[in-house]
Amino acid sequence: MTQRLVATILLTALGTVAIAKTPVATGTGGAVATISEQASQSAITILDRGGNAIDAAVAAAATLGVTDPFSCGIGGGGFMVVYLAKEKRVITIDHRETAPAAFTPAVFLDNGKEMDFDTVVASGQSVGVPGTVRGWDEALRRYGTMSFRQVLSPAIDVAGKGFTVNTNFSRLVDENTDKFRRFPATAALYLKDGKALPPGAQLKNPGLAQAYRTLAKGGVKAFYEGPMARAIVDAVNRPATAPGVTVRGGAMTLADLANYEARIRPPVRSTYRGLELYGMPLPSSGGVTVFEALNILEGWDLTALPRPQAEHLYLEASRLAFADRNAYLADPEYIDAPVAGLLSKEYAAQRRKLVDMNQAASGPVAAGDPYPFQRDASVPLRPASPAALRQESAHTTHLTVSDKEGNIVSYTFTIESWGGSGIVVPGYGFLLNNEMTDFDFAGPAPNVPEAGKRPRSSMAPTIALKDGKPAFTIGSPGGATIITTVLQTIVNHVDLGMRMDQAIDAPRLSERNGTATDVEPGFAGSPQAAALAPFRQRWAAKPEEIGAANALVFNPDGTVTAVSEGHRHGIGSALVQKRAH
Template sequence: MTPNALPRRLTSTIIIALAFGVPAWAKTPVASGTGGAVATISEPASQAALAILNKGGNAVDAAVAAAAALGVTDPFSCGIGGGGFMVIYLAKENRVITLDHREVAPASFRSSAFAPDGKAMDFETAVASGMAVGVPGTVRGWHDALDRYGTMSFRQVLAPAIKAAQDGFKVNDNFVALVKENEQKFALFPETAGRYMRDGKALPAGTLLRNPDLAKTYRLLSTGGVKAFYSGKLAQAIVDSVNRPPVAAGVSVRAGQMSLADLANYEARWRQPVRSTYRGYELVGMPLPSSGGVTIAEALNILEGFDLKSMPREKAEHLYLEAARLAFADRNAYLADPEYVDAPVEGLLSKDYAARRRELIDPTQAHYYAQPGDPYLFQQDPSVPLRPAGAAKARLLSESAHTTHLAVSDKDGNIVAYTFTIESWGGSGITVPGYGFILNNEMTDFDFTGPHPNVPEAGKRPRSSMSPTIAFRNGKPAFTIGSPGGSTIVTTVLQTIFNHIDLGMDMPAALDAPRISERNGRATSIEPGFAGSAQAQALERFGQRWDAAAEEIGAANAIVFHPDGSVTAVSEGRRHGTGSALVQKRGH
């Protein structure tokens, strides 16, 4: 089945839910229709976006509304204490623009921050600290997106999230599992422990959880706008929490050195997207400091030289893994914040360079620990210098796998693919007292030691794997895809595109298929239940090997745009407690 011949799953259940208030547990991961669409991992977030669309808001307005609601219901993966990347398609102008509101290192940050004695400190110790907190960019990003391309104010788009925070929501098993995973970290910080734990343990499933402090903060933004976050009492509370972390009695964690000037000087960046082609599609993704757009494009360029449709599935998947391995070797060696590093992006995106890398793949046998290639030979831009010293070191570094992604489109054809994060599950663990949101630990996305393009520097944005992507065919939107998952974000988006285009799966099947993530590490990451399966055994015959620790990979969201003008919103069918897809009813 070709991607353009997708089955349409009409959603009478969604219409019933909207009309009669079906409870949150009745969320549906696939929805089709002819209006605006939204896919998130949270029913309240999807409903928030739909409410804004139904009131005449556009995709940008709805995306911010959904993101604000996710800050309430999924506070361990995202929120205003973090940052993100937004890819926006403007239908009337037929163009794509990207908004980088990634966190930045405070002006006091130094390259030796995580290796004060020359040796990298323990990763978890670094995470649960004030020094792990980067200057948050989310609120500035929301403001800039609304100011330039939205139609509504903070007051309007934050209203659903304020209600959700004030009224509360019932925590589910997935929420409880995330708290249990973080009990030790949360116990360090009374403000966090007091909200999400009881007697040192996670709140039980079914507990109604309210966050009046976050509702207060959102109201502050509704009246005071972006300045209310980056100056004044709230900014001072952020700085105090970073520099003097509010810890439990007898606890000590490393303090940061953030200033009010760091917050006041924060700027988001409008950037031109990364563009590539693959089997008749144009793929438009996030540029540096996201490594996603470049790495996905390079891997697909490598795969494009193989006739994957004619192969048995296991051989095609073997080639997918090997292409990802080679692309990650380059990603790990060269990519970082473009304002600090002249990365050879043009060379990495070159089809000729991909052909050179493709020659290294053995169609019958896996290779391990690929070395980076030399994209500088394919670099036409003379301003990018020759390969830097130390570039041959290709390492897979610790990168937290916890973020969230949402997809929104409106009736006019505008699209937003938005991935944002506070980094680890629960970020730094530090809740800003009285304001109800957790601060990020984004500084741990830097390499702890060098030499490396991604070492910490003052004002620098750590390299990210967030990969919001929009695909076009014949000049029109075909689908959008993105996911959380740290460095597995890149492979989740890559594998979903591979499943959809090369293996012919419809988008729900492409999302639900078992994920296998090769990032040029010790072994390929897999999900529970994959080892020992017929699919795994078939790939083992090519020499593929699996990481012993299996865990859920990603929580993707997508929208498919059909030639007849209808849309299908797709969220996870089983991961992260199942996602929520909604499409507007006729008449809106």
């Protein structure tokens, strides 16, 4: 049997009941794929109670805030792409964190020099105004059918009764022990005798259960005003630290929280091999960059090429798209980015000419000039050349849900680094983000910090239609590697003919216009790597697991297949309301 067919890790739910965790499921009715069994179960519970995909997505997300608190939660933000079946349209909800009003472009400079990145991460200075709760509220009020009280119920149950810590959870705590030790509220929740909770330990989070109950009773205002808002501001500006530990405080105000707004934005749209693709617009660079790379690749018949050459072209298209991403993209309320030019098929044809069919570029390539393809009479001045690509955290989560009516949600949200800033809000049990480190620390660059600005993201929740009907969804965590994971999965599925589970499980190669391509453990000596050797591709010296994707595939017979990871991140959880026979 294959690993996916078995996928039989048995989780112990509340210490008693064993639940089989499977990363692939096909059936009818609603479907969900997340990285957490409890989160997927929460979505199914809400669907079974008559909720729609939007209700179920919020329920799953809230539960992920309990079981996967180091990658997401109400202390962060995210991007939701929604297909509304009756209206046959796609909308997006941007609830990315914003910079406090006190921010300036020099906020991360000390005597003119960039501050140490890791020092800024573990501080109140890195915390942006959280947007997740406002985003959930917008989603439910506009497109859902249930209240906070209803959709938060499963997550309150998990937080209150507890869950069993698995190996992956314990590993993530262990890797962040130094950060968590700095903050007593965090250490009390996730450490025991100064060390990571071991696998098999039972973890309850009464503080988060209380936070969710407060939201269930008081709605969105209970987060952005009142006692919880004051607790957030205090935790940011005056972080409670262990004896002898000093960290920088932030400058967040109650007004920053009260003034936070989510944005309903039209999706970024493109086409590829007969598919209509819908993704997240700026301030996420994910949709634009994935679609530009696909436009470049569309000029070659990848199915007719040997697989190593097709993969070589994928890497080079990604390199070119990333060069443009880094040069032009940022918060659209602050930067007039040339998105139409970047997504022009004619511009892609120009960029395609730079690719050597048989040899990788020798290093980073220059950004192109999309402005002649912008078709815009108000063309802005061209920005200055970008600085080198900054470090970007790879720690986020993605989920996807559909319902029996055909509504679909593709949702990526985050608190940035594993464990965010490391600061748990005392009494409320959730970690605060370190999203402000997604800004470039120095300019000139489109993505420098500014008051109220949303840092550029790479999140790329995507929905694909074929002949006007849903075909598949795809998304992943992974910082800037999100873009390459989504891009490579689409190429694997559409061009290389892989089933979606095969496309997700395949080794990931992430080329982001650097000197070498990031790969996963074991790849460098593999036959696949050997087949790419003649193209002079270079592999990074330190391999790491890349992404944790989730997808839905809408089959011609009317069934839906939910797909999660088959081996990464402890294996994901795919569930359907009614299994196909």
